Amino acid sequence: MMHELLLDVENLSVDFNTEKGRVRVVDGVSLQLARGETLGLVGESGCGKSVTAQTIMRLLPTPPSHIAGGHIHFEGEDLAMIAESRMRKIRGDKIGMIFQEPMTSLNPTQRIGQQIAESLTLHRGLSYRESLPKVMDVLKKVGIGNAVGRIDQYPHELSGGLRQRVMIAMAIVCGPNLLIADEPTTALDVTIQAQIMELLQALQRDLNLSILLITHDLGSIAEICRSMAVMYAGRVVEKGGTAEIFATPRHPYTYGLIGSSPRRAKKGEKLLSIPGLVPPPGQRAKGCNFADRCPNVLEKCRSVAPDLMVMQGREVACWNPIP
Amino acid sequence: MTALIEARGLSKHYPSRDGASLVRAVNGVDLVVNQGETLGIVGESGCGKSTLARLLLRLIEPTSGKIVFGGEDFLALGKRALRQRRRDIQIVFQDPYASLDPRMTIADIIAEPLEIHGIGTSASRKAKVLELLDLVGLDPNALQKYPHEFSGGQRQRIGIARAIALEPKLVILDEPVSALDVSIQSQILNLLMDLKQRLGLSYIFISHDLAVVEHVSDVVAVMYLGRIVEQGLAEQVLGAPLHPYTQALVSAIPAMDGKKKPQRIVLAGDPPNPEHIPSGCPFHPRCRNVMDICPQVLPLLKPEQGGNVACHLYHSITPLR
Numbered sequence: 207m208m209h210e211l212l213l214d215v216e217n218l219s220v221d222f223n224t225e226k227g228r229v230r231v232v233d234g235v236s237l238q239l240a241r242g243e244t245l246g247l248v249g250e251s252g253c254g255k256s257v258t259a260q261t262i263m264r265l266l267p268t269p270p271s272h273i274a275g276g277h278i279h280f281e282g283e284d285l286a287m288i289a290e291s292r293m294r295k296i297r298g299d300k301i302g303m304i305f306q307e308p309m310t311s312l313n314p315t316q317r318i319g320q321q322i323a324e325s326l327t328l329h330r331g332l333s334y335r336e337s338l339p340k341v342m343d344v345l346k347k348v349g350i351g352n353a354v355g356r357i358d359q360y361p362h363e364l365s366g367g368l369r370q371r372v373m374i375a376m377a378i379v380c381g382p383n384l385l386i387a388d389e390p391t392t393a394l395d396v397t398i399q400a401q402i403m404e405l406l407q408a409l410q411r412d413l414n415l416s417i418l419l420i421t422h423d424l425g426s427i428a429e430i431c432r433s434m435a436v437m438y439a440g441r442v443v444e445k446g447g448t449a450e451i452f453a454t455p456r457h458p459y460t461y462g463l464i465g466s467s468p469r470r471a472k473k474g475e476k477l478l479s480i481p482g483l484v485p486p487p488g489q490r491a492k493g494c495n496f497a498d499r500c501p502n503v504l505e506k507c508r509s510v511a512p513d514l515m516v517m518q519g520r521e522v523a524c525w526n527p528i529p
Numbered sequence: 530m531t532a533l534i535e536a537r538g539l540s541k542h543y544p545s546r547d548g549a550s551l552v553r554a555v556n557g558v559d560l561v562v563n564q565g566e567t568l569g570i571v572g573e574s575g576c577g578k579s580t581l582a583r584l585l586l587r588l589i590e591p592t593s594g595k596i597v598f599g600g601e602d603f604l605a606l607g608k609r610a611l612r613q614r615r616r617d618i619q620i621v622f623q624d625p626y627a628s629l630d631p632r633m634t635i636a637d638i639i640a641e642p643l644e645i646h647g648i649g650t651s652a653s654r655k656a657k658v659l660e661l662l663d664l665v666g667l668d669p670n671a672l673q674k675y676p677h678e679f680s681g682g683q684r685q686r687i688g689i690a691r692a693i694a695l696e697p698k699l700v701i702l703d704e705p706v707s708a709l710d711v712s713i714q715s716q717i718l719n720l721l722m723d724l725k726q727r728l729g730l731s732y733i734f735i736s737h738d739l740a741v742v743e744h745v746s747d748v749v750a751v752m753y754l755g756r757i758v759e760q761g762l763a764e765q766v767l768g769a770p771l772h773p774y775t776q777a778l779v780s781a782i783p784a785m786d787g788k789k790k791p792q793r794i795v796l797a798g799d800p801p802n803p804e805h806i807p808s809g810c811p812f813h814p815r816c817r818n819v820m821d822i823c824p825q826v827l828p829l830l831k832p833e834q835g836g837n838v839a840c841h842l843y844h845s846i847t848p849l850r
Contacts, residue, residue: 467715
């Protein structure tokens with residue numbers, strides 16, 4: 207079952223310098239993604255999922271961010287250790303990334319074709335003219351018809367769905383093995399969301415791409431990810447097969463998160479809700495970060511933070527999990 | 530059941546940016562909300578759902594059409610009478626960060642509608658504000674704080690407290706939980722359902738999230754390019770949709786059990802632009818059931834299987850004699 211690991215994040219911790227001193231935002235996160243697989247990283251705002259993704263890509267400036275510990279193993283290298291000059295060769299070539307808001311991630315003053323060709327120029331040394339066949343080809347791959355007409359357009363001339371396709375084209379034009387998708391459909395309408403999810407699935411299948419999908423939307427995880435990890439307040443609290451976690455969530459937070467969705471509830475019935483708020487970084491206790499909101503809380507939870515423990519084929523960080 | 534608010538043929542057209550054409554944001558909408566009912570309005574960006582909300586409040590004036598509120602011609606009201614009547618219709622906006630004045634304390638924000646309408650003495654208003662805070666589940670020590678000191682979910686509670694301060698009959702909720710995290714969403718949805726029961730409110734619940742709309746609504750209307758294309762009981766419209774557009778919307782919701790849905794209808798193309806509405810049925814360029822008649826004749830909303838649907842698949846046109 208376990209294929210060769212493409213990405214192995216090991217005990218990654220990320221700190222930020224703030225006015226109140228150094229604050230841990232990502233705390234000992236471990237994630238494994240096999241070649242050709244899709245891993246979903248789910249959590250609510252402020253849980254550290256995007257910081258995790260951006261740290262893998264080494265997009266965060268130091269300072270204010272610091273990798274405080276851990277490793278990011280990717281194709282025989284540790285991305286947590288390598289120099290920025292080496293990272294520049296990996297970013298956009300071996301790892302592609304797409305973001306939530308295509309309008310703010312695309313350059314408004316540059317034509318679509320040039321933006322897509324940019325990484326070919328950077329990584330392959332091709333001129334714009336030389337990269338054109340590849341640009342046309344990748345536009346076709348992401349389902350943009352009339353490529354000849356599109357390459358001379360500017361981002362503002364495209365709809366949200368097309369812009370997201372252009373972003374995906376930019377991310378995969380060099381043929382990366384790993385695609386990191388950070389909330390790729392959040393800003394899009396439902397019917398366009400469906401198009402983009404189908405596209406990601408097709409690309410994964412056809413190009414044997416591994417995808418790390420970061421989202422707050424449990425639905426899209428359920429849709430395309432075989433395995434998933436749930437983050438809460440900087441830590442992974444549950445990790446395992448998607449179908450199994452949806453069927454029998456073990457961590458009380460996962461249980462609450464899945465239960466809060468009206469998709470699961472009976473009509474008109476009260477939704478399951480998690481009282482209280484996520485503790486902001488810097489105000490996290492030494493015990494389990496979820497203890498204050500947890501219905502299953504024990505004495506121990508407030509003093510000692512649980513590590514991930516293997517439990518029936520999955521990992522759960524909880525002293526009192528749901529059996 | 531008595532109709533609380535009723536709109537007939539409601540339209541709002543704007544001149545386009547270049548002035549050459551018309552943007553038909555809302556186009557001949559009929560709707561009824563009965564006392565104690567929740568009407569859910571769903572649709573994608575640009576379908577006109579938020580414009581419709583603003584029309585129903587008369588925050589903007591319609592190009593044509595009629596609104597009857599509580600048996601009274603709402604559009605005929607003069608300035609002063611309108612202000613009086615607005616006590617009965619309130620709105621909660623999507624973005625709790627943008628809809629609260631950052632320079633006002635929570636106490637002032639919630640008391641403002643009471644002051645504007647000259648209700649009670651300063652002491653009784655204070656008491657009322659405390660009561661409202663409690664009703665929406667906020668701590669009394671919130672009173673002297675400012676909006677930036679609250680999280681998104683708490684701000685939405687403040688927005689709700691402000692909206693119900695005047696004891697309105699109808700509350701329009703325009704994407705009230707879209708900006709919130711799932712676990713906070715469910716807190717707010719529970720609060721809204723609870724308040725509806727305790728205060729006998731009616732809601733118009735506008736959202737692009739079908740699961741949320743299905744959960745809270747009695748009746749659902751689906752909008753596409755300024756028109757209602759399907760309308761009926763929530764279970765029916767979202768459980769067994771008739772219009773091909775509703776079918777596609779419903780099938781686009783990912784299943785939550787980790788299993789893939791058998792058939793998913795992926796709509797081609799983008800949600801079209803209200804500046805260039807296609808001829809005939811506005812949905813025909815994206816419809817998988819398109820027929821010869823569709824680009825030519827606009828289908829009207831007609832009764833079908835207990836609901837209403839605007840689609841040529843269901844009603845054959847009367848032959849010309």
